[in-house]
Amino acid sequence: MFLEANAGAETVVSSASGHNFKAAVAETKGRILVVDDEPALLRAYTRALTRDGYEARGATDGVRAKELLAESRFDVIISDVCMPGMDGIELLRAVRRIDVDVPVILVTGAPTSRGAGEAVESGALLYLVKPVEFRALLQVVEHAIRLHRIARLKRDAMAHLGATDGMVGDRTGLEVRFESALASIWIAYQPIVSWKTREVYGYEALLRSNEPLLATPGAVIDAAERLGRLPQLGRTIRERVASRIDETPGDAAIFVNLHPHDLADETLFDPDSPLSRAASRVVLEITERASLEEFKDVTTRIADLRDLGFRIAIDDLGAGYAGLTSFAQLQPEVVKLDMSLVRDVHKEPVKRKLIAAMTSLCSEMGMLVVAEGIECIEERDTLVEAGCELMQGYLFAKPGRPFPGINW
DSSP states (O other): OOEEEOTTOOOBOBOOOSSOHHHHGGGSSOEEEEEOSOHHHHHHHHHHHHHTTOEEEEESSHHHHHHHHHHOOOSEEEEESOOSSSOHHHHHHHHHHHOSSSOEEEEESSOOHHHHHHHHHHTOSEEEESSOOHHHHHHHHHHHHHHHHHHHHHHHHHHHHTOOTTOOOSHHHHHHHHHHHHHTOEEEEEEEEETTTTEEEEEEEEEEOOOGGGOSHHHHHHHHHHHTOHHHHHHHHHHHHHTTGGGSSTTOEEEEEEOGGGGGOGGGGOTTSTTGGGGGGEEEEEETTSOOTTSTTHHHHHHHHHHHTOEEEEEEETSSOOSSHHHHHHOOSEEEEOHHHHTTGGGOHHHHHHHHHHHHHHHHTTOEEEEOOOOSHHHHHHHHHTTOOEEOSTTTOOOBSSOOOOOO
16 A cells, blocks of 8 residues: 655545434544545445444545535545546645645555655645555544644644634645635735824835735735745735725825845836836835845846836834845835834833934935834834934824824
């Protein structure tokens, strides 16, 4: 028997049974769904599982399996790989749209190394070769159920601790959830204000998604990185922002965050793109938290963006890489002080001196300074004394749908 395991994957098993499925659940060792287009093999698997104390349901194709998944939760799914209409890999993807944790075991009568690799990469817990001995199958199912319980406990623990960014497990589940996130992306806006003039200088455009398992911007970006889909994410965000620029109040600037990898996307430099057509109102923010050293021709690419009319901002100053590389390559018009510098600045003299010195030097070089993350009046007043004029934070407005009002 050929067997290959993937610790990060999950499995769902089903089997056929003639008695009431839901009524017997409490008395069984677990719910198993078995999917196989060979009726005799399907009956044999489900009978073996039932004799061993499991509640087993059976389906002869992927369509029926999806129907059963919609009706009930399973602890393990066992599926044939080669089936007409919907094969095992396609069924696995369908399963992940419904349940990201259930373990899936794929079984094949024609094993190949490529098939095994694809199964494991797609998130199958195991890849078994027919004929599978009943004793071996029962051992695999018992192990899969334990892993499933651990996965659920981990999810409960993460939810309790508020750690939502790692809530999607295998690659297939991540792909499904990322597609959902991409389709549901919307842009929140947070004002950047001039305290001296009591005017709105601009709005920062912030990524939001309605996908509950990728609930934070960081989770969406991490998913895009893992899947190699950062360019698609960046284009989607820029398109969403561009579609609302004409609605921006007055002549306020729009600050748009760029991932460093966006600098390698030629669509960013297309003069006919929706965002480029509004470039005179756009400030592109590039974080100091990511190094630019791995990217070639950064200086040239930044010059090309300026030629289109964009301005450049360094984001997260004080929380990223030390040294002069980012300043030398980007030569920003705007510098944004990270909220870690701003937090409790009225209580920490060292922070006040650092901010005052940074603000003074940036001003001498013709750069505007924005202090981020201001949450209380004391922080605001201390920053004003340090020379900061442009400010952003919950004290003035939380990020919201276009376009939030200001609490002066």
